């Protein structure tokens with residue numbers, strides 16, 4: 230009953246029978262059968278073969294009628310292929326002896342046939358290979374279709390397992406029928422991941438060879454908060470999990486009364502608690518009166534469900550929708566941050582050996598300036614409808630900031646000349662996520678209106694650990710003393726310059742880290758909507774003076790273990806206070 234570590238994509242807890250789905254149309258799902266399921270699986274295979282056989286017979290008659298018996302003959306050959314006892318014995322053996330599901334067993338036969346034929350010479354033989362495998366492909370398709378259809382009609386609530394976190398895997402069933410999703414591949418910023426988060430489905434990805442370890446209907450426990458899963462958990466693990474679920478819901482209901490309160494420390498300092506948005510769907514998942522605005526609109530994801538890049542008009546409508554929904558609260562729109570682990574289906578960046586160190590964010594938009602100009606026009610037009618701030622990602626030098634400013638000024642001039650309304654003051658900020666910026670911070674701060682720390686990237690670049698590589702994810706340590714000291718220095722530098730400083734990376738959603746950041750002088754935190762309530766509770770619970778004392782202490786610590794132990798103390802204290810508040 231091993232616990233397997235994957236990557237966190239969407240928080241939450243889920244437990245239930247697993248259902249393996251095909252993630253792509255061209256791949257057969259693989260899972261293991263229990264010994265007592267092999268008979269039924271062979272029957273399922275029989276039914277699929279009969280179904281394809283019947284279709285072939287029907288088509289043969291139609292073709293014979295339309296173009297003659299000779300051309301229809303090939304379909305008769307396809308029928309014979311399906312009745313080949315040797316091939317069938319191989320498939321049955323894989324199901325019975327290796328306990329492979331029928332789709333995977335037939336898929337393996339197809340590969341064997343292709344390999345055998347591929348070794349023989351001559352075009353006609355290779356053409357024959359296609360003929361031999363085609364009816365078996367139809368069987369795989371029939372198996373998958375009937376399986377998916379009959380499953381979709383049932384009412385079971387399941388944990389979905391798939392090879393990849395595709396949008397199909399996320400939307401294959403209604404939200405109410407999904408406990409959680411687990412996949413072998415897929416980063417935190419795939420389209421499927423964005424969907425899973427906005428639907429609130431707990432989700433863990435990046436578990437190599439997962440499907441081969443699963444049996445259909447096996448119980449799987451998913452902890453989206455920690456990125457772990459347990460296969461076939463024993464009773465004690467299930468009982469502990471249930472207790473956690475209860476605690477989680479008690480905590481959520483206890484916290485709900487805090488979401489609407491302002492984030493003011495007991496000694497009177499107000500912080501802005503903002504939201505990170507990835508899709509317009511996110512707007513429906515929380516009450517806007519619970520936040521002080523949008524701290525990060527990841528515009529790249531607004532454009533995912535499309536086939537071409539959106540026009541200025543379409544972008545303007547999207548931004549305006551966000552601005553209108555925020556009812557006067559500021560909206561921070563980040564310019565496109567594609568490349569690396571964020572890809573749009575219609576804007577393919579080249580294959581790079583080190584994508585995280587490659588062509589991404591502002592490096593792309595400064596080269597493909599049309600993208601930036603169109604986006605800036607749309608953003609600037611949205612400023613006429615409410616407070617908008619512009620945020621530039623992946624900045625590594627002052628020159629890049631100047632280049633963006635130049636395009637910004639030209640765009641503003643062009644718009645005003647064309648008679649558009651543009652706000653006279655549009656605050657422009659940069660993301661602090663590349664370590665080089667730490668050494669030129671004062672220069673950068675002198676030129677921008679605010680900074681926002683992207684700790685997701687800053688941590689990976691400071692520690693040289695790819696944030697999406699499951700093999701090194703154990704080394705991805707946001708509480709590394711280097712990270713903590715860098716964060717403190719950024720807070721100090723912003724204060725010196727009198728500029729607003731925010732953290733919009735995921736660590737800001739951790740209530741103990743939020744207290745630390747408040748103590749470091751951060752005036753705003755931007756988090757996924759589900760963290761708003763806990764953050765406000767934490768800020769309202771601990772006086773700023775005390776948070777500053779915690780920072781002093783933590784800055785003296787020399788290892789992540791010590792820092793985490795120290796923060797665990799705060800987390801525990803806050804946890805108890807939340808429950809005590811509920812009881813009181």
Ligand code: PEP
Nearest residue numbers: 662683684685686733734
């Ligand atoms: C970050 O790097 O912390 C950040 C907020 O940007 P993203 O996660 O979108 O790269």
Ligand code: MG
Nearest residue numbers: 662683685686
């Ligand atoms: Mg980033």
